[in-house]
Amino acid sequence: MSNQELFDEACQYIPGGVNSPVRAFQSVESAPVFVKSAKGSRVLDEENHEYIDYICSWGPLILGHNHPVIQQAIIEASQYGSSFGLPTKIEVEMAKLVVESYEGIDMVRMVNSGTEATMSALRVARGYTKRNKIIKFEGNYHGHSDGLLVKAGSGAMTFQTPTSLGIPEETVSQTIVCVYNDLTSVKKAIEQYPEDIAAIILEPIAANMGIIQADEEFLKGLRQLCDEYHIVLIFDEVITGFRVDYHSCPKFLGVVPDMVCFGKIIGGGLPVGAYGGKKEIMELVSPSGPIYQAGTLSGNPLAMRVGYAQLTYLKDHPEVYQHITSSAQYLAKGIEKILNELHLPFQVHQVGSLLTLFFTAQDVHQYTDVQTCDTHLYTIFFKEMLKQGILIAPSQFEAWFISDSHTKQDLDDTLIAIHQALVKVYD
Ligand code: PLP
Numbered sequence: 001m002s003n004q005e006l007f008d009e010a011c012q013y014i015p016g017g018v019n020s021p022v023r024a025f026q027s028v029e030s031a032p033v034f035v036k037s038a039k040g041s042r043v044l045d046e047e048n049h050e051y052i053d054y055i056c057s058w059g060p061l062i063l064g065h066n067h068p069v070i071q072q073a074i075i076e077a078s079q080y081g082s083s084f085g086l087p088t089k090i091e092v093e094m095a096k097l098v099v100e101s102y103e104g105i106d107m108v109r110m111v112n113s114g115t116e117a118t119m120s121a122l123r124v125a126r127g128y129t130k131r132n133k134i135i136k137f138e139g140n141y142h143g144h145s146d147g148l149l150v151k152a153g154s155g156a157m158t159f160q161t162p163t164s165l166g167i168p169e170e171t172v173s174q175t176i177v178c179v180y181n182d183l184t185s186v187k188k189a190i191e192q193y194p195e196d197i198a199a200i201i202l203e204p205i206a207a208n209m210g211i212i213q214a215d216e217e218f219l220k221g222l223r224q225l226c227d228e229y230h231i232v233l234i235f236d237e238v239i240t241g242f243r244v245d246y247h248s249c250p251k252f253l254g255v256v257p258d259m260v261c262f263g264k265i266i267g268g269g270l271p272v273g274a275y276g277g278k279k280e281i282m283e284l285v286s287p288s289g290p291i292y293q294a295g296t297l298s299g300n301p302l303a304m305r306v307g308y309a310q311l312t313y314l315k316d317h318p319e320v321y322q323h324i325t326s327s328a329q330y331l332a333k334g335i336e337k338i339l340n341e342l343h344l345p346f347q348v349h350q351v352g353s354l355l356t357l358f359f360t361a362q363d364v365h366q367y368t369d370v371q372t373c374d375t376h377l378y379t380i381f382f383k384e385m386l387k388q389g390i391l392i393a394p395s396q397f398e399a400w401f402i403s404d405s406h407t408k409q410d411l412d413d414t415l416i417a418i419h420q421a422l423v424k425v426y427d
Contacts (some may be wrong), residue, residue, distance in 0.1 A: 004031040004046055022058075022188040027375070028382045028394045035273035038065035040405035043391060051391035052410045054355075056401040059239050059264040062324065062353070070268050072311035072411030077302045084301065091299040094308045098266065098274060101247055101311070104256040106342070108276035109285055110299040114238035114263030115143025117273035118201065118294045121259050122147065125199035125232035128281050132308075133193055135200040135231075137180040139209030142236050146171045163289040169401045171364040180206060180366045181214060183221040188230055196390025197260075208239075209370045210356035211267070211349040219255040226258070238263035239399070244352035245321060246314050252352070268310035292365065320404045323352035327411055328402045331355060334415040342422055353402040357418075370397065379424050384421035390414050402425060406424060 001009075010017035017022045018032065026030045034046040041064055044054045053065070063070065091110065098108045113119050121135055122145075122364040133149065142148040146167045162172050177199070200222055205300060207211040226233040235257040237248050242265040244252040260275035266272055276282065286292045316321055332350035335357055339346055345351050347359035359381070360372040378396040385392050390413075392400055 002031075003034050004044060005035045006046060007031040008009075022087055022393075022398065023073050023396060025279070025394045027396075028379045030383060030386070030394070032394075033386075033391060040064045040066070041403060041407065047298070051386070051389050052406070052414060053391045054400040054402065054414075055391055055393060057264075057269060058270045058398070059401055060267060061401070061403055062243060062265050062320070063313065065200050066405065067405070069309055069313045070306060073268065073306045074270075074302070076128065077305035080301060082302055083297060083301075085296065088299070088301050088304065090301060090304040090308060094304045095309075097308065097311055097315075099276065101242070101249040101315070102260060102276065103247065103281075104258070104278065105276040105363060106276050106279040107282035108262075108306070109282070109293065110273050111273040111275065111293075111295055112297055112300070112303075113143065113273045114236075114261065115145055115273070116237065116295070117261035117263055117275045118142040118148060118234075118236055119145035119330055121234050121261050121275040121277070122201065123280060123293065124198055124275070124285060124291050125234060125259060126278070127284055127289075128229065128374075129198040129232060131196050132174050133175045133176060133196045134174060135178055135186060137178055137187055137202050137206075137367075139212075139370060140181055140203045140206055140236070141208035143238075144204075147175050148201075150175045150177055152345050163197065180209075180212065182366065183218055183225075186222065186225060190225055190231070190354050194229055196232050197226070197229065199232040199234050201236055203236050203239070204255070204257075205240050205244065205351050205354070207354055207398050209367055210358055210364065210373075211351050211354045211367070211399050211415040212364060212370075213349075213351050214254070215365075219253060221257050223257075225342075232259055232277075233257040234259040234261065236261045240352075242311060242314060243354070246318065265314075266307045266311060267303050268306040270300070270306045271297075272300070272303040272307055299405035321352075322404075324402050324404055327406050328353045328355050329409075330408075331402065331411050331414065334411070337419055338415065338419045338422060342419075342426075349350055355399075355400040357404065359396060373397075380425050384424045385417055388417040388420060390417045 007017050049072045095108050095380045149163045150172045176189045241248045241262040250256045261275045263273040284291045328350050335348050347358040349356045359374045362372045
């Protein structure tokens with residue numbers, strides 16, 4: 001069956017034909033790629049087209065597809081059983097590994113997705129501070145829980161309306177949306193509600209409006225404000241955790257939060273999430289404390305063993321980080337060279353192994369800059385790349401992920417394709 005035929009059939013049984021919206025390739029007006037198998041940097045679709053893949057499952061696959069270490073861990077883990085609903089040794093080992101990797105956290109609770117991690121961390125921050133309001137930033141995505149699914153708006157500070165139907169106005173009325181990289185907008189919000197804000201949650205390197213790194217001054221300012229007003233600072237490291245560095249953003253950016261949320265890489269491709277923090281905060285979580293949070297499959301033994309295998313490999317092979325970062329730098333420099341040759345004013349952002357080509361002439365620091373991107377041009381570009389066997393994010397606002405499996409040859413082939421695709425964009 002072709003991708004189109006599969007998609008048509010899928011649409012009869014699954015809303016929009018997919019189990020998560022971005023997979024529908026709606027924004028690039030194509031049928032999605034239905035994956036048959038994948039290995040290393042490549043995916044093979046149901047039509048037997050092979051692509052160099054920069055989606056990499058949206059982040060978990062830092063080592064590439066079906067890496068031998070992960071494959072072996074899955075085989076081994078499957079021998080013991082898939083779920084017990086009772087504690088296992090591997091959960092303890094995993095918690096220890098994660099806690100030891102991350103400055104400033106003493107305890108961690110495993111959940112099943114990044115959404116659960118951010119949702120639970122906020123409940124804990126609210127329980128800890130006995131306050132209700134939270135601050136998030138325009139263009140930062142933290143999963144699809146009600147209070148965090150808030151439309152980004154204009155202005156320095158706004159109470160928002162829900163991005164989705166089905167979310168009560170009262171729920172998001174507790175969410176204050178501020179401007180990324182703009183400390184003044186945060187100060188204004190805090191001055192207005194000095195006693196009411198439980199937490200500030202952010203992606204310290206935003207990866208859901210293209211890649212935008214938080215400015216040092218902004219991050220340090222947030223840390224100071226949180227200390228001054230007893231607000232819990234939460235880093236959402238669902239994408240950046242173990243990606244920008246084995247020790248994640250505290251090491252990479254030099255600022256330590258009070259709580260952290262993980263997902264993606266810590267599961268090695270299996271469904272997982274986690275949130276952690278200082279002991280005095282985390283001990284309030286049930287059953288040691290009064291803040292309830294639970295999960296039938298939390299700490300699932302398959303996910304734990306596979307995640308543990310991936311994290312241990314990363315810990316023992318620091319050269320992975322050098323490789324993926326230098327690969328992304330090589331790609332970014334190559335793209336910049338092409339842009340110069342073609343006299344195109346677009347922006348390339350690369351942080352660690354994450355990359356975005358913004359189709360705008362404007363410098364990009366925050367959400368309003370991102371909105372100046374020409375998404376129509378991106379659609380044409382995406383389709384040309386796909387034709388040439390390169391699978392990039394089907395949205396201007398998603399990151400490209402470079403894995404340890406991407407070879408120099410992959411990168412060179414990608415640069416040739418980018419050149420041709422950009423020429424086509426302006427045909
Ligand atoms: N936080 C960030 C920064 C994310 O990028 C995502 C998902 O992409 C989430 C949270 C939600 O994670 P999940 O899709 O596992 O629920």
